[in-house]
Amino acid sequence: MTLWVYLHFNSLQLDSLFCEQAHQPIIIVEGKDNRVVQACTKAQTAGITIGQGLGAAASLCQNLQVQPYNKELEQEKLKEIAHSLYTLTSDICFFADAGLLLRVSNMLSLYQGLHAYWQSISTLLNRLGFNYCYACGYSPLAARLLARNGMNKITDDHVLLLRAVRAHALHESDLPHNMSEQLTRVGVHTLDALLSIPMVQLAKRFDAELVHYVGRLLGHFKHPVNFYQPPERFSRELELLFELENISWLSKPLNKLLLQLEDFLSSRNKIAYQINITLQQRDCEALVVTVQSKEGEYKATKWLALSELAMSNVQLDAPIQGLSLQAKRITAYENTHGDLFSKQQKGGSRTALLSILQAKLGEHAIHTMQVHADHRPEKANSSVTLGAETPDLIRDASFIRPTIMLPFPEILSEKVIIQQGPERISTGWWDAQPIIRDYFIARDPSGRWLWVFRDPTQQWFVHGVFH
Amino acid sequence: MWGIGWFKGIDLADLLIIIILCLYTVFWWLLMNDLIDLLQRQQLVWHGDEQIGNIERVSSGNDELDEALQGGLPKYGVVDIQAQQGIGELRLLLPYLVQQRKLTIFINPPGYINGHGLFHLGFETALLLSLSVDNEIDALWAAEQCLKSAECSSVLLWQNRLAIHHIKRLQLAAERGQASLFLMRSAEGVNLSLPVSLCLKLQAHERGLAITIKKQKGRWDKTHFILDISSYWPALYRPTIERKVVSLAQHRRRLIT
Numbered sequence: 020m021t022l023w024v025y026l027h028f029n030s031l032q033l034d035s036l037f038c039e040q041a042h043q044p045i046i047i048v049e050g051k052d053n054r055v056v057q058a059c060t061k062a063q064t065a066g067i068t069i070g071q072g073l074g075a076a077a078s079l080c081q082n083l084q085v086q087p088y089n090k091e092l093e094q095e096k097l098k099e100i101a102h103s104l105y106t107l108t109s110d111i112c113f114f115a116d117a118g119l120l121l122r123v124s125n126m127l128s129l130y131q132g133l134h135a136y137w138q139s140i141s142t143l144l145n146r147l148g149f150n151y152c153y154a155c156g157y158s159p160l161a162a163r164l165l166a167r168n169g170m171n172k173i174t175d176d177h178v179l180l181l182r183a184v185r186a187h188a189l190h191e192s193d194l195p196h197n198m199s200e201q202l203t204r205v206g207v208h209t210l211d212a213l214l215s216i217p218m219v220q221l222a223k224r225f226d227a228e229l230v231h232y233v234g235r236l237l238g239h240f241k242h243p244v245n246f247y248q249p250p251e252r253f254s255r256e257l258e259l260l261f262e263l264e265n266i267s268w269l270s271k272p273l274n275k276l277l278l279q280l281e282d283f284l285s286s287r288n289k290i291a292y293q294i295n296i297t298l299q300q301r302d303c304e305a306l307v308v309t310v311q312s313k314e315g316e317y318k319a320t321k322w323l324a325l326s327e328l329a330m331s332n333v334q335l336d337a338p339i340q341g342l343s344l345q346a347k348r349i350t351a352y353e354n355t356h357g358d359l360f361s362k363q364q365k366g367g368s369r370t371a372l373l374s375i376l377q378a379k380l381g382e383h384a385i386h387t388m389q390v391h392a393d394h395r396p397e398k399a400n401s402s403v404t405l406g407a408e409t410p411d412l413i414r415d416a417s418f419i420r421p422t423i424m425l426p427f428p429e430i431l432s433e434k435v436i437i438q439q440g441p442e443r444i445s446t447g448w449w450d451a452q453p454i455i456r457d458y459f460i461a462r463d464p465s466g467r468w469l470w471v472f473r474d475p476t477q478q479w480f481v482h483g484v485f486h
Numbered sequence: 487m488w489g490i491g492w493f494k495g496i497d498l499a500d501l502l503i504i505i506i507l508c509l510y511t512v513f514w515w516l517l518m519n520d521l522i523d524l525l526q527r528q529q530l531v532w533h534g535d536e537q538i539g540n541i542e543r544v545s546s547g548n549d550e551l552d553e554a555l556q557g558g559l560p561k562y563g564v565v566d567i568q569a570q571q572g573i574g575e576l577r578l579l580l581p582y583l584v585q586q587r588k589l590t591i592f593i594n595p596p597g598y599i600n601g602h603g604l605f606h607l608g609f610e611t612a613l614l615l616s617l618s619v620d621n622e623i624d625a626l627w628a629a630e631q632c633l634k635s636a637e638c639s640s641v642l643l644w645q646n647r648l649a650i651h652h653i654k655r656l657q658l659a660a661e662r663g664q665a666s667l668f669l670m671r672s673a674e675g676v677n678l679s680l681p682v683s684l685c686l687k688l689q690a691h692e693r694g695l696a697i698t699i700k701k702q703k704g705r706w707d708k709t710h711f712i713l714d715i716s717s718y719w720p721a722l723y724r725p726t727i728e729r730k731v732v733s734l735a736q737h738r739r740r741l742i743t
Contacts (some may be wrong), residue, residue, distance in 0.1 A: 402616075
């Protein structure tokens with residue numbers, strides 16, 4: 020029979036809040052009936068129990084912090100956990116009420132034993148920092164039943180597991196309420212009593228649903244499950260318990276997300292070229308900070324350094340309540356450095372320099388020069404953000420061109436002395452941007468060398484300066 | 487014999503005084519020696535004849551300028567160039583910049599760098615990068631990052647306001663990355679002497695550029711000379727033609743006198 024492990028996360032939303040420095044007790048309350056569904060240890064020591072009403076809880080503890088229960092958030096978190104676990108175990112399945120089911124049997128030959136398997140799983144779970152209960156079982160339902168009741172034991176002993184299942188009362192199981200009521204009325208209070216009734220008898224006296232349940236609990240019937248397939252993208256969210264007004268305090272929570280990114284990328288041997296950090300601001304639109312790395316990076320430390328630079332330019336409109344991280348442009352990591360002593364690494368640090376500059380100053384601040392084969396000064400140059408190539412043109416040292424051009428020609432407003440010229444540029448009839456200009460080199464009274472031109476209407480302009 | 491007599495002439499008290507005086511002199515001599523050593527070690531005292539003579543220099547690409555600078559530009563460090571913009575101050579550096587095989591970065595140039603012109607002068611345009619930075623602090627930051635990355639050979643920064651601690655920091659970054667920083671400053675309003683390796687003041691002159699070496703590390707002498715445009719920018723050189731054409735009125739006036 021197949022062995023399963025069930026993980027039950029009993030305080031998923033509570034654990035996913037960023038509350039390292041929390042001093043107040045926190046509870047999560049279901050919106051519909053105002054019942055406490057999750058409570059932190061501080062709240063529990065104050066006497067608050069799960070299932071209590073909000074009023075009772077508030078009367079027990081005066082500085083209680085209350086958060087509404089958010090089912091979508093829990094689902095999202097559960098997906099993230101499944102995503103992390105996927106690196107260790109192949110078959111993962113979601114269950115209602117924050118549960119994950121792992122199929123163990125087919126992983127045992129890889130890990131050489133249940134103990135080693137569980138050790139690697141539990142190491143990962145502890146690193147993620149969520150509270151959870153766990154149990155084994157020879158059917159999904161049995162594992163779920165034991166885990167939800169806090170068995171917290173990993174074993175493949177068939178007899179022991181069956182005994183543990185039998186020890187539970189009917190209301191602790193997943194049986195619908197009306198059915199367990201029906202069974203209680205005929206004197207069946209525990210699973211032990213239920214399982215002692217032969218199947219034939221059950222089928223005769225109760226409806227098919229119960230038979231089906233018992234069959235699946237014992238593993239006689241097949242329990243259909245849908246296994247999880249992880250997407251090849253990275254997106255994580257982190258809700259902050261406290262609002263942050265100073266952007267430099269974001270480093271710590273951001274680092275937490277970046278470490279997850281590092282895990283994600285390094286386990287797939289991939290690198291990301293861009294990350295988007297979305298900052299959720301109170302009552303304002305979310306702010307997206309784009310951080311790029313020219314050479315591609317997976318390390319959290321490098322990303323953190325770049326992110327800090329990028330965020331130093333950001334102006335916040337309102338305090339930050341949460342942040343999320345998406346990785347864009349993920350590609351396979353190719354080891355381009357030939358050997359230890361080759362000069363390839365130099366190119367790496369050049370792109371690293373560009374990444375740093377771009378992160379701090381923004382993409383628009385960096386210009387490289389692309390030269391085109393065109394006589395029109397406006398068309399001969401273009402500024403591309405990055406990746407200019409030395410053109411395949413013939414160099415002609417007799418071209419006299421200014422070193423620095425003005426963005427647009429300016430009207431010549433002072434008296435100048437023509438030194439050289441004219442050089443007529445009359446071209447561009449083919450693309451509807453023709454120019455006819457006579458260019459001169461002139462010197463103004465203060466000694467500046469100017470590149471001036473005269474257009475057909477006899478107007479004079481300055482177009483560049485020979486710096 | 488008189489030696490003993492002389493010796494006999496002084497009594498024990500005199501001898502004691504002489505010994506004390508000797509000891510005192512020796513003590514002071516030792517103490518002063520230690521003190522000077524200490525002060526020298528803390529760089530509070532230095533000798534005038536101690537020259538930082540062996541600064542590595544590279545050719546600026548212009549023989550006349552090299553001669554005036556006694557070897558050329560410093561191999562790395564901060565060079566302050568004070569000049570009115572547009573008199574050919576950048577052109578003076580181009581022969582030096584074109585030799586570089588690493589990145590050349592222009593920070594906040596007054597306009598956009600004409601890559602087309604530089605290409606025809608022999609530059610690899612892929613190695614040229616221009617940064618436009620909004621504020622001065624970020625511009626200094628960018629200059630420092632570029633200098634210490636060891637990926638750039640030269641950084642040109644157009645910025646007028648600089649403090650001494652900025653220069654010290656940039657100098658350290660330049661030494662670390664073995665790069666040169668050229669500060670392109672306008673000549674007006676610059677009176678603070680900055681701790682740079684070389685400071686040149688350029689002025690427009692009818693024959694070319696009037697250059698004053700205001701400061702050079704390891705040298706005392708201030709030099710002033712005129713660099714002819716034919717030596718650094720032959721394309722713009724136009725031999726002065728004697729004015730032979732005179733107006734008729736002038737000619738008549740000349741005849742009368």
